[in-house]
Amino acid sequence: MKILVTGANGYLGKHVVNKLVDMGYTVYASDLNFNGINEKAIKVYEPIFSEKKDIYKLVGAPDICIHLAWRDGFVHESENHIVDLSKHYIFLKNMIENGLKHLVVMGTMHEVGYYEGKIDENTPTNPLSKYGIAKNTLRQLLQNLERRNEFIFQWLRAYYIIGDDLRGNSIFSKIALMESKGEKYFPFTTGENKYDFISIEELTNQIVMSSIQNEITGIINCCSGNPVKLKDKVEEFIKKNNFKIKLKYGVYPSRIYDSPEIWGDNSKIIKILNNK
Incomplete structure (x- = not known):
């Protein structure tokens, strides 16, 4: 085939x-x-x-x-x-x-x-x-x-x-990039929205x-098929990769098409x- x-x-x-x-x-x-x-x-x-x-x-x-x-x-x-x-x-x-x-x-x-x-x-x-x-x-x-x-x-x-983060442009990719640059904080939303x-x-x-x-x-x-809070997934990602960068919550609002769940x-x- x-x-x-x-x-x-x-x-x-x-x-x-x-x-x-x-x-x-x-x-x-x-x-x-x-x-x-x-x-x-x-x-x-x-x-x-x-x-x-x-x-x-x-x-x-x-x-x-x-x-x-x-x-x-x-x-x-x-x-x-x-x-x-x-x-x-x-x-x-x-x-x-x-x-x-x-x-x-x-x-x-x-x-x-x-x-x-x-x-x-x-x-x-x-x-x-x-x-x-x-x-x-x-x-x-x-x-x-x-x-x-x-x-x-x-x-x-x-x-x-999630994954292959240095080749992507997701929030996880951006965090990985800022971590590699030695940044201390990552500006973030509230992270309360739940996604798949x-x-x-x-x-x-x-x-x-x-x-x-x-x-x-x-x-x-x-x-x-399982909704998870964005902040929980991002915190898990940071911990799993032993990153030092911290999330700065509430800096950005959610996008108009970002659903609560x-x-x-x-x-x-x-x-x-x-x-x-």
Whole structure:
């Protein structure tokens, strides 16, 4: 089985490529640069945003495409989310209309916007950031495409990711960076909000296991299913890494789309993992 991974050299992509290679799949890796890409992966140099109709053949005619490519994923108000939206859609549309039978795309809890409680596949979406708006719109466009074409479609909705912190841009990455610079305090919110946290290793496992099966489709929450206070998770992170930096609570307000308590319904991903 041939699997194309776009954004293969990104924060998530590198981990996904490594796991697929370790499992024995033929992996086609697509990105703008290939420094550090697994040597067993086949490098795809064809630009995915070329808008070529025959892009499916040009990227190796894969059995599955795992689309992780996304610019400025950690910068929620970047204009690039809107600028790039049509490029993502045209690439994926051309892939589907010219032979791809199984498409997996990375989503985000930020599609939902402000919401209190458990998110499932039927939860209404009202995104409040450019990142969330662009991802939500791409999902809707692909669901529209699904109604007119026969293919397996899985939208993997991620939550708060911990791990590989020096390559990311999460709050954990920022704390690790400030610790390395010798800073004494990290300016923080109240930390009372509860979120669904998952390690990058477990998220990688959930992405791969979801992608290599075709019985469970649609929106799949890749998550723990367990809400935890942000301050508890951050304090745990600092203690686990023996950092000296201290949190300075109440410096920043919560963002308008930061819910007091939000987590994912993990029933679908549990079924997938149990069937692996």
